[in-house]
Amino acid sequence: MASDSIQVSSLPPPPIQYMNQYTDEMIRKGRAPKPPPPIQDTYHMFGNTFNTEESIIRPLESQGIKRLYPQHFDRRRELKKLNQSLLANFLDLLDLLVNCPDSPKRTEKVEDLSLLFIHIHHLLNEFRPHQARETLRVMMELQKRQRIETANRFQKHLDRVTEILQQAIQNLPEPMDLDSKLMIETDLIVKQDILDKTDVNSDPCDIRDRIMCSIVDQMQ
Structure with a gap:
């Protein structure tokens, strides 16, 4: 234990x-x-x-496997040929199993099928680096498109906010209009204060009464 x-x-x-x-x-x-x-x-x-010093996709010769296609070839064409050969050998194996299952050619056909599968698998693996680069390219394009769309949406919101601010600034009343509506006749008050300081007993009328009279006269 x-x-x-x-x-x-x-x-x-x-x-x-x-x-x-x-x-x-x-x-x-x-x-x-x-x-x-x-x-x-x-x-x-x-x-x-x-x-670690070998390439990612090891050659068939380094693995002790006989190569069925030349060094320089068209991968699509060779894959089609290997697929056809695989189908033909599979039909031959079925024929042997039906007619003479104890024939020694059955082992040869199984080995031929295994060799064809190895070649097909090797050719497909040689496409892996290209697939990885293509996948990375598609991911980067997707990220670029998403960032461009985000930047465009942000620019639209920024333009809308700028437009709203400009409209708000344009709708503000003028300073002179605001003073004329909210303020009273301050000039008259200032002048009256000066007169009061110079001569207090010159005019017995109060300044508020004078302002109210002026407003009534203007209304008439």
């Missing part, structure tokens, strides 16, 4: 637990584990050994 517990504890943590160690708080405190160092020479994936 002790050996089993040690074996279980020595296993690497599950991916979810490993990802949870890279939270913002863990990174801010410097407690997040360091990423693994880059691979230098070789690595194993899906039971196969790969070299």
